[in-house]
Amino acid sequence: MASSFTGRYYPPGTGKAQSVRVGLEGGMLKVSSDNGEFEPIPLSDIELRAGGFQKDRIIIRNKVTGETIACHDKRLLAALKQNTDASHLHNEIGKISKGISIYPVLHFSSWIFALVSLGTAAILLYVGIDGLIDAIADRLPKSFDKKVGEIAFTEISKDERLDQQKKDVQRINKLGKKLLANLDPESYEFEFHVLETTDVNAFALPGGKILVCSELMRQVKNDNELAGVLGHEISHVTRRHTLRQTLHKAGVTASVEALMGNDPNLVGQRLAHLLEIADLSYNRKQEEEADLTGVELLVKSGFPADGLLRFLERLEKLDLSSNNRMLAIFSTHPMPKERIDAMRERLEAIKKAKKK
């Protein structure tokens, strides 16, 4: 054999690999193991694709017998190219080579990676990982939030029932409009949706799409409480909390990638996917921020400041064991006790300021 490469041989219909050597000779793929040679495979019988998690390996399938060979060694692609004129194979080889470079950050040569690592490590010493990711989030354009939110929303609406009941949708849009009138018009483009579920919760996607559960709308006593919830969620968007949480979950590499804008669609897609499947509860600081920013928005818009507080206080008094779904809001918007205290304090301060 001219040159041979290390690979794995999977007999037809199995998932158990044997360690083999793979080589090319006279238009045939030759596979051999310690136990001897396999039947040579004519190149006209094979099809190729990229496999493995990082699409970093070549999967060769014998169309006739169904046996499969996997190989890591990129030189096999070059060897295949030389040994065949079949245009479909050339096509596939091209596709696989492209597929292999899907994740550009992973293909930095190692010394560049080392430099970047050291540089990043130095920055980390000063600001910490959280600081770094937050700094990156602050530098991303608003259009990035929008992109991630839109992709996530498309996915979510495939699986979830978005209630089209006019009454609920109208109600929420009317309240939302009133609040948005007092927001910086340069801010995000907001949209309000009602999610058909028995959970009591609400969620803000990056870029301005806000989802409120239908059951939450049953449980609020009046529009003032609902406006309180909306003010809180709007603040999660304007303060980019959901985007930040997604970036934190995604890690430093992805955040850097997002900033460098390699391919906004690809990065956005992956972030949106993460948003869809990861547990992205807000942290305590974000919750308090959203509470307080929300209260300011309520006051500006002529709603009573304590709408959200009243609603959360009532939920918190419920018996935990009786109905978990009523308390779902505390799973993604945590720290009920501390938040309620902080909100009370702020409301007292607002009252005092008014009296003066």
Added chain:
Amino acid sequence: MYFDVIYPGNSAMLVVKLAEGESFKAEMGAMVSRSQSVQISGQIDGGILRSARRSMFGAEGFFFQNITANGAAGEIRLAPPELGDIKLLDMREGVDYFVQAGAFLAAFGDVQIDTKLQPLAQGFFSGEGVFALHCTGVGAVAVSSFGALAEIEIPDGEIHIVDNGHLVAWSGDLNYSIVKAARSWWHSITTGEGLACSFTGPGTVWIQSRNPSSFFKWMKKVVARK
């Protein structure tokens, strides 16, 4: 070096006999008993750069112990913390495995273990325990399961979906992506549950018959009742 699984089943243990000077890597804190000559030293695998990389990318530092027979031959027994089985994965040239970090017990021979930097959608698992170690080289890797350990072969092109909590190890030729086990986005986002790995063959997946976090939840319920 001799190694074998003893008491296979739900209380499996690993026994390793070392000639003088021989050594291997094991999970921190797995020792049950050892000869006097067998010494254990904690070590972050792969030096400063790699550990910086690890802390940056969320692996929260995966620590190994180096176990060496010093001055005389010796023997050591190892066990994972959970009730379950142990399986030895044979490592040959060109064959590679991903091992769920919590399932790694020991590595023998010339095996490299990399806490491989993973592309985005999978990178967030630090808290979930599906952070995978990438094992390459020649030798063997011992993995442990919670409950029984089963093997699922996935032929070329076929798809098989495994709940994340039941993953132990899988062969590197498998392509995989994270999907929702349950349909509801709402459920996974509020509970963090219901994530699964969708594997495309060819390759083999090893699974455990019990899910540690479901078990823990069940325990909590039982304890709370009293």
